[in-house]
Amino acid sequence: LLILVTRPVVGVTDGRTDAVTSAPELSTDAGFHFANASLPQLSVLDLGVTRGDGVFDSLLVADGRIPALETHLARFADSARLLDLPQPDRAVWRAAIAAAVATHPPVPVLAVKLVLTRGIEGTGVPTAWVLAQPALDFTAVRRTGVKVVTLDRGYRHDVAATSPWLLQGAKSLSYAVNAAAIREAQRRGADDVIFISSDGFVLEAPTASVLLREGNRFSTPSAELGILPGTTQRRAFEFLRTYGYETDAVRLRASDLRRADAIWLVSSIRQAVSVTQLDGEPVGVDERLTEQMNDHLGRAGD
Ligand code: PLP
Known part of the structure; x- marks a missing residue:
């Protein structure tokens, strides 16, 4: 389950809020959109892809909740700071994560990945998403x-x-x-x-x-x-x-x-x-x- 975060960082809006959603009934104005993970969503010009220029974090969902969520969000913010990326808007990420967890079909173990990239070269606008998917069985x-x-x-x-x-x-x-x-x-x-x-x-x-x-x-x-x-x-x-x-x-x-x-x-x-x-x-x-x-x-x- 994919969520594109359209307002990922504090103080930046990217104007793409209307751009993506294949599930209009799930649209939200909370700074993120549900999107179809099986359709193309990412530009080949994105610096996250062409340079690996961005940050991520991986979270385990246990009993529908994320242990140490705030520690993960703080680390995500620290990673962004080390790369001179703008600071993630934690309220938006928290809400996007909660939405991803709440709407994912039940699976034995769910994993959530947060990604924030420097965005499409030259735009200065970060790209961001939350991906919830069944965790590998370890x-x-x-x-x-x-x-x-x-x-x-x-x-x-x-x-x-x-x-x-x-x-x-x-x-x-x-x-x-x-x-x-x-x-x-x-x-x-x-x-x-x-x-x-x-x-x-x-x-x-x-x-x-x-x-x-x-x-x-x-x-x-x-x-x-x-x-x-x-x-x-x-x-x-x-x-x-x-x-x-x-x-x-x-x-x-x-x-x-x-x-x-x-x-x-x-x-x-x-x-x-x-x-x-x-x-x-x-x-x-x-x-x-x-x-x-x-x-x-x-x-x-x-
Ligand atoms: N060190 C590195 C390089 C990692 O990539 C990870 C997690 O992926 C960890 C340590 C462990 O971090 P955590 O326990 O928060 O998953």
Whole structure:
């Protein structure tokens, strides 16, 4: 189910409000339109397509609600700021997301994607949409876990401070590098990747945050390392604290990965998956805790 957001950013109207809708009965003047996802909706001149110049966010719908919706919207706004895009009008996005969720036919798990691009070259008018679609089924991988290789991201741990134009920590549309890293992992007989900074610090996976367990202490690389602040990592830590575990965001060395009792990759749609192998070496797995974490993450919570 596709919604074109016609008033995506604060203080900008694009005048296209009447342009698109294949379902007039669902039209709205709330700053967005329902549209037909099987019909062409996007210009080949859009900088989101030609340059990957834009931002996105992916949200899980649990029990008809979106856990940590406001955290996702805040991150979407931060990503836009890092790319010097105008600020999303949160009231419009909130309403568009709610409409997409409310009108999507029932499916086991629904995922919602928000996209804001720099728009058609030369117009200065952003393009924006909300897409609600059935989520891929990750039930099996949540049980089996993933084999991971570490790969050098090629940037130092302080890249966000020294070179903000590299957009580390923004959820930009340019995910070709992330996809290439996953293909490299597959060439090496693995499923996924943990990126390491050029100076040896653990960063994140191409589409997930990294959690480590040592005894009763859980840690994750801190967001100042030019990584995406994960909404799932945050929710997982809230959950783990209710079980009495300690949690911390820190600087971790690649050697800390090898010492860990267990490692997880966590993200909104796939949720928590155990790392079963790291660079060919087995890693401890806690099936029960993984299941408990996923039960929690799959519920609406806040
Ligand atoms: N890091 C990267 C690079 C990601 O792309 C994602 C999600 O897609 C995450 C971390 C995890 O973020 P979240 O838990 O909010 O889905």
